[in-house]
Amino acid sequence: MKLKKDFLWGGATAANQYEGGYNEGGRGLSINDVEMGARHGVAREIHDYIHEDAYYPSHEATDFYHRYKEDIKLFAKMGFKCFRMSISWSRIFPRGDEETPNEEGLEFYDRVFDELLKYGIEPVVTLSHYETPLTLVKEYGSWRNRKLVDFFERYCKTVFIRYKDKVKYWMTFNEVNGCLEVPRPWHQAGIIYQEGEEHYQTILQASHHMFVASAKAVIAGHEINPDFKIGCMLIYPTTYAATCNPEDQILMRDIMNNTYYYGDVHVRGRYTNTCTSVWHKHNVTIKMEPGDEELLAKGKVDYIGFSYYFSGIAGNNAEEIEGNVLKGGRNPYLKMTDWGWQIDPLGLRTALNELYDRYQVPLFIVENGMGAIDTVEADGSINDDYRIEYLREHIKAFKDAVEIDEVDLMGYTPWGCIDLVSAGTGEMRKRYGFIYVDKDDEGKGTLERRPKKSFYWYKEVIESNGEKL
Ligand code: BG6
Numbered sequence: 001m002k003l004k005k006d007f008l009w010g011g012a013t014a015a016n017q018y019e020g021g022y023n024e025g026g027r028g029l030s031i032n033d034v035e036m037g038a039r040h041g042v043a044r045e046i047h048d049y050i051h052e053d054a055y056y057p058s059h060e061a062t063d064f065y066h067r068y069k070e071d072i073k074l075f076a077k078m079g080f081k082c083f084r085m086s087i088s089w090s091r092i093f094p095r096g097d098e099e100t101p102n103e104e105g106l107e108f109y110d111r112v113f114d115e116l117l118k119y120g121i122e123p124v125v126t127l128s129h130y131e132t133p134l135t136l137v138k139e140y141g142s143w144r145n146r147k148l149v150d151f152f153e154r155y156c157k158t159v160f161i162r163y164k165d166k167v168k169y170w171m172t173f174n175e176v177n178g179c180l181e182v183p184r185p186w187h188q189a190g191i192i193y194q195e196g197e198e199h200y201q202t203i204l205q206a207s208h209h210m211f212v213a214s215a216k217a218v219i220a221g222h223e224i225n226p227d228f229k230i231g232c233m234l235i236y237p238t239t240y241a242a243t244c245n246p247e248d249q250i251l252m253r254d255i256m257n258n259t260y261y262y263g264d265v266h267v268r269g270r271y272t273n274t275c276t277s278v279w280h281k282h283n284v285t286i287k288m289e290p291g292d293e294e295l296l297a298k299g300k301v302d303y304i305g306f307s308y309y310f311s312g313i314a315g316n317n318a319e320e321i322e323g324n325v326l327k328g329g330r331n332p333y334l335k336m337t338d339w340g341w342q343i344d345p346l347g348l349r350t351a352l353n354e355l356y357d358r359y360q361v362p363l364f365i366v367e368n369g370m371g372a373i374d375t376v377e378a379d380g381s382i383n384d385d386y387r388i389e390y391l392r393e394h395i396k397a398f399k400d401a402v403e404i405d406e407v408d409l410m411g412y413t414p415w416g417c418i419d420l421v422s423a424g425t426g427e428m429r430k431r432y433g434f435i436y437v438d439k440d441d442e443g444k445g446t447l448e449r450r451p452k453k454s455f456y457w458y459k460e461v462i463e464s465n466g467e468k469l
Contacts, residue, residue, distance in 0.1 A: 011417020021065030028094025076119035086129035096133030142190030143206035200282035215299020242315020307367030311347035324424025
């Protein structure tokens with residue numbers, strides 16, 4: 001089996017790290033707008049309002065808001081078949097709880113989608129990529145509160161109706177399973193635990209609200225346009241048992257079950273034994289409303305979008321490594337990026353096989369890539385051979401998953417196809433792009449765009465449908 005002829009090659013971004021224009025066009029604040037700038041290796045500081053003298057990277061980000069035409073032209077030059085972006089929820093509903101949307105916000109995305117379609121680029125849209133409106137956090141307690149289900153449903157219906165002839169591929173919540181993995185699920189769920197709050201109880205109840213919200217969005221979306229393909233989005237933590245000690249195997253399965261918890265509800269449409277065992281392990285009771293189980297069963301996703309950056313190992317004595325969301329055990333066979341993320345292309349092949357074996361729905365790799373420091377040479381060139389090497393090996397690995405293992409794969413959108421702000425650290429110097437953006441960690445720079453060496457390499461990869469690597 002070869003990669004499909006209409007394989008969706010492209011790149012991925014998110015409004016909170018790329019769009020900017022945070023107070024323009026009637027937009028309200030979202031959770032990222034109160035998160036401070038570059039913090040290497042430590043949690044970023046979060047305020048509950050904007051301090052005049054502090055630097056917030058999301059406010060301008062890398063300015064897609066004003067430069068979308070120039071950027072989309074560059075994506076078209078690379079031959080993108082699709083482009084993953086997110087809609088900033090608070091651009092459409094500035095507070096999150098309004099009855100009517102902000103027309104100016106809707107018009108902005110009309111212009112963006114039209115520009116993409118002009119070049120034959122299919123938009124792939126995440127509905128909530130670390131984008132909960134700040135008012136919903138401050139006044140409602142964010143996803144702890146069941147009311148957010150209705151607010152999210154209203155937002156989804158609004159954009160589904162508005163863009164029903166422009167956008168076909170959607171995803172509900174970015175890296176939704178990440179909220180169970182982090183000590184502070186601010187990005188995924190808009191939650192910072194209060195003193196004394198039971199973490200598992202809170203986050204699994206909040207997750208239930210997100211599951212119901214996702215299911216309602218899927219049901220509404222399919223009614224509005226039966227051709228819509230609506231996926232969930234998981235972060236996938238390929239994990240190897242550290243040794244053949246059976247205890248390490250059990251530990252590995254325990255780690256994976258946190259991810260399957262989210263996959264099972266989205267794809268199988270119910271809380272499976274994997275899920276209920278997580279409840280019982282952590283003494284959690286989920287409060288459901290009548291009809292919730294039917295909604296989950298009816299609102300199953302069409303595909304799984306997932307991110308894959310690195311793998312980890314599971315064993316009691318494994319040294320710990322840390323990503324932005326996930327932790328893992330250090331694997332002595334693997335090299336690491338400058339940010340300590342283990343480079344493991346074969347782990348992507350494993351991820352594809354594990355997900356496809358378990359769920360039997362099409363898969364879409366919607367994030368993958370290597371954060372690295374790039375140097376602009378005296379002649380203006382940026383020779384990012386390390387990035388090419390990383391991506392080439394990962395592409396080989398997913399091609400094997402398709403060609404040898406016969407996994408159903410829809411497409412590939414490497415993360416941060418144009419440089420943008422790091423979600424984990426707020427840095428600019430941690431770059432993923434094929435296109436360089438002149439901006440530094442203090443927010444200084446001309447914002448000028450410049451293709452890197454990888455830009456020309458990826459263009460040929462797409463042109464040859466992955467044959468020329
Ligand atoms: C994923 C997120 O976790 O990883 C992205 O979906 C994020 O938003 C990406 O940017 C890379 O992580 P980081 O921390 O290097 O930006």
